Amino acid sequence: MAGPDISRRSFVVSAAAGGGLLVGFVLPGCDRRDRNETPPEAAVGTATTKASEQAPNLAPNAFIRIARDGTVTFVVHKVEMGQGTFTSIPMLLAEELDVDLQKVRLEQAPADNTLYADPLLGGQVTGGSTSVRGAWEPLRQAGAAVRAVLVRAAAEQWKVDAKDCTTANGTVTHAASNRTAHYGELVEAASHLDAPKDVTLKKPNDFRLIGKPTKRLDSPEKANGKAVFGIDVRLPKMLVATVAASPVPGGKLASVDEAKAMAVPGVRHVLKLENAVAVAGDHMWAARQGLAAAAPTWQDGPNANATIEQIVRDMDAASRKEGAVARNDGDAPGTIANAKRRVEAVYQMPFLAHATMEPINCSIDLKPDRCDVYVGTQVPAFAQAAVAKVTGLPQENVRVHNHYIGGGFGRRLEVDFIAQAAQLAKQVQVPLKVVWTREEDVRHDMYRPYYLDRMAAAFDEKGKPTAWSHRITGSSIMARFAPGSVKDGIDSDAIEGAKDVPYAIDAVRVEYVRHEPPLATAFWRGVGATHNIWVVESFVDELAAEAKADPVAFRMQLLEKSPRHQAVLKHAADRAGWGQPLTAAAGRKAGRGVAVQFAFGSYMAQVAEVSVGGDGEVQVHRVVCAVDCGQAVNPETIAAQVEGGIVFGLSAGLWQEVTLEKGRVVQSNFTDYRVMRINEMPAIEVFIVPSTDKPGGIGETGTACSTPALTNAVFAATGKRVRRLPIGEQLKVA
Numbered sequence: 136m137a138g139p140d141i142s143r144r145s146f147v148v149s150a151a152a153g154g155g156l157l158v159g160f161v162l163p164g165c166d167r168r169d170r171n172e173t174p175p176e177a178a179v180g181t182a183t184t185k186a187s188e189q190a191p192n193l194a195p196n197a198f199i200r201i202a203r204d205g206t207v208t209f210v211v212h213k214v215e216m217g218q219g220t221f222t223s224i225p226m227l228l229a230e231e232l233d234v235d236l237q238k239v240r241l242e243q244a245p246a247d248n249t250l251y252a253d254p255l256l257g258g259q260v261t262g263g264s265t266s267v268r269g270a271w272e273p274l275r276q277a278g279a280a281v282r283a284v285l286v287r288a289a290a291e292q293w294k295v296d297a298k299d300c301t302t303a304n305g306t307v308t309h310a311a312s313n314r315t316a317h318y319g320e321l322v323e324a325a326s327h328l329d330a331p332k333d334v335t336l337k338k339p340n341d342f343r344l345i346g347k348p349t350k351r352l353d354s355p356e357k358a359n360g361k362a363v364f365g366i367d368v369r370l371p372k373m374l375v376a377t378v379a380a381s382p383v384p385g386g387k388l389a390s391v392d393e394a395k396a397m398a399v400p401g402v403r404h405v406l407k408l409e410n411a412v413a414v415a416g417d418h419m420w421a422a423r424q425g426l427a428a429a430a431p432t433w434q435d436g437p438n439a440n441a442t443i444e445q446i447v448r449d450m451d452a453a454s455r456k457e458g459a460v461a462r463n464d465g466d467a468p469g470t471i472a473n474a475k476r477r478v479e480a481v482y483q484m485p486f487l488a489h490a491t492m493e494p495i496n497c498s499i500d501l502k503p504d505r506c507d508v509y510v511g512t513q514v515p516a517f518a519q520a521a522v523a524k525v526t527g528l529p530q531e532n533v534r535v536h537n538h539y540i541g542g543g544f545g546r547r548l549e550v551d552f553i554a555q556a557a558q559l560a561k562q563v564q565v566p567l568k569v570v571w572t573r574e575e576d577v578r579h580d581m582y583r584p585y586y587l588d589r590m591a592a593a594f595d596e597k598g599k600p601t602a603w604s605h606r607i608t609g610s611s612i613m614a615r616f617a618p619g620s621v622k623d624g625i626d627s628d629a630i631e632g633a634k635d636v637p638y639a640i641d642a643v644r645v646e647y648v649r650h651e652p653p654l655a656t657a658f659w660r661g662v663g664a665t666h667n668i669w670v671v672e673s674f675v676d677e678l679a680a681e682a683k684a685d686p687v688a689f690r691m692q693l694l695e696k697s698p699r700h701q702a703v704l705k706h707a708a709d710r711a712g713w714g715q716p717l718t719a720a721a722g723r724k725a726g727r728g729v730a731v732q733f734a735f736g737s738y739m740a741q742v743a744e745v746s747v748g749g750d751g752e753v754q755v756h757r758v759v760c761a762v763d764c765g766q767a768v769n770p771e772t773i774a775a776q777v778e779g780g781i782v783f784g785l786s787a788g789l790w791q792e793v794t795l796e797k798g799r800v801v802q803s804n805f806t807d808y809r810v811m812r813i814n815e816m817p818a819i820e821v822f823i824v825p826s827t828d829k830p831g832g833i834g835e836t837g838t839a840c841s842t843p844a845l846t847n848a849v850f851a852a853t854g855k856r857v858r859r860l861p862i863g864e865q866l867k868v869a
Contacts, residue, residue, distance in 0.1 A: 155201050212253070218776055221352055280330050365493065365497065446795065458648035478592050478681050484669065486792065487582060488583075491541060492542045496510070499566065505534070555569065577793075606648065640693070728843070732839055739763070741758055764826070789845070
């Protein structure tokens with residue numbers, strides 16, 4: 136495979152000041168030359184050079200550094216939050232560079248929304264299950280180009296043809312003359328050479344790393360305690376603050392007992408904002424005790440009487456009106472209205488919190504002329520801009536030190552807590568770490584939206600669906616996060632997984648009704664797909680039941696034009712023993728449920744096995760998953776991400792919801808926002824379907840598929856259809 140032209144202007148090989156080889160390359164669509172901007176200085180650790188000195192107007196967005204000892208340092212433009220990015224992305228580079236992965240060292244990229252923009256997302260963002268997808272070709276091309284330069288350097292020194300040289304484990308070898316040089320010995324000579332105009336990438340049969348199970352590079356330091364997460368940061372003279380914000384959205388701070396707060400040993404400051412108060416002390420315990428003593432009171436504002444019941448009533452009313460049309464094939468409304476046989480249903484999904492293991496935190500060291508931000512964020516450039524706005528400093532004077540993230544799931548795509556920390560830091564003269572308690576985290580999250588969906592379908596006399604109507608009602612995250620992406624009233628994220636329903640139905644209509652609640656909404660380990668796949672796959676299951684057809688066979692027939700859907704569905708069903716009898720303990724009923732999807736660039740099917748007790752309590756015993764994610768880069772991280780995604784989806788489907796009473800979020804901690812515990816874990820089997828297509832996304836894929844497999848299994852066991860999540864106690868018999 137030949138990559139695109141890599142010219143001298145877009146690929147720099149230079150002698151680095153630290154005595155090594157510094158390589159810069161451009162990810163597609165991220166070159167400052169397209170924006171008529173002057174490139175900044177490109178600095179990487181101790182080995183720095185001005186890109187403008189080597190190639191005027193060049194602004195590469197990722198860097199490779201090769202030291203004289205052969206060590207390769209990669210400045211990675213993504214963040215590591217448990218998904219394995221710090222292993223899978225370096226594997227792409229090491230594969231084409233022909234180096235031992237253990238010799239690749241990683242540095243977190245600084246904040247720069249141009250230099251480190253993701254080609255699929257258009258900004259310095261880690262999200263949307265895009266990390267490997269976006270890096271798949273650019274990083275391999277970069278590795279291949281560097282390898283070619285090193286080979287040429289060796290060939291010229293030895294006065295041989297470069298075509299007769301081979302590479303392996305960070306060395307160049309000329310077998311005919313029995314000469315070998317490791318990369319570190321060649322960096323000086325290579326620094327004077329131009330990059331090749333074309334590179335040839337390895338074919339899948341030649342992969343040495345890609346596709347092989349590989350231990351994660353970040354595991355040792357996470358196991359031995361050396362890994363530094365945002366919450367671990369400690370700076371000289373740093374104080375620790377904890378926050379209480381208005382419990383009602385839109386409310387304001389009314390009063391604080393500062394004297395009582397300051398009387399608590401270790402408390403140093405009471406810091407006030409319009410809608411929040413923080414107490415800063417020598418340690419977290421002092422801050423928490425001081426905040427309790429401060430006993431803040433609030434002006435609740437316009438949302439004081441908001442309840443979840445009223446929100447749902449308003450949403451139901453909005454859903455009865457026509458929405459913006461996202462897809463309109465044939466005449467679905469007319470066909471359904473005139474059909475002798477049709478099915479209608481309303482589905483509801485609740486607000487959901489992120490509840491990451493690492494609570495919200497941010498440390499700020501603010502000086503008169505600069506600011507250092509220590510945080511774990513999925514959007515470092517957005518964080519930099521937010522702090523610059525709060526402090527009034529030039530953006531280039533704000534430095535973001537990004538750290539490991541103890542779970543992001545979309546919460547760290549937001550910068551509200553970072554801006555808040557900067558506002559508080561302006562009131563003290565020393566570094567300040569702001570940590571939210573778990574209760575503050577859950578009750579002041581930015582939530583996965585509440586959705587209400589109206590579904591309808593018509594059948595012909597043979598039981599085949601002839602029309603499909605899907606009206607989605609919910610808030611628009613994209614209208615806030617990326618307003619320019621909302622076209623003709625359509626939020627592209629809100630309709631993901633619904634607009635492109637894969638089933639062969641002649642008349643399809645998909646609509647979107649935007650309806651904004653008082654709670655702030657945001658991304659959550661997949662939003663549109665995790666919502667719409669549940670609705671679509673649940674409703675398809677209803678259609679199969681109406682047609683008195685086997686759920687797998689029914690889907691297979693409607694997926695005749697999508698062989699990759701069919702392949703994962705058959706694989707999962709076969710591995711799960713679909714059609715074979717299930718047994719359940721005395722007093723319980725057992726059932727299997729299935730779901731299939733295309734989401735985040737990957738195909739997946741899951742079969743869940745559950746049992747339901749006489750009291751309505753659901754236990755998940757087994758989940759079998761088949762995934763076609765294109766070329767698997769690291770099967771170990773794929774399996775781990777799918778397993779984690781399944782647990783995430785099952786927890787949400789079984790128990791999780793965020794509700795309001797008197798404008799206040801009711802849930803506060805894992806006691807009432809329940810996460811699946813280890814003794815509740817099902818057996819999970821993940822099967823990766825071999826493929827050499829471009830990689831798809833994995834981080835959110837398992838979450839989307841697991842919930843409909845769960846609820847369809849509940850129907851198979853009980854005959855009761857779950858149309859509102861979570862399942863909770865709704866199956867209980869009074």
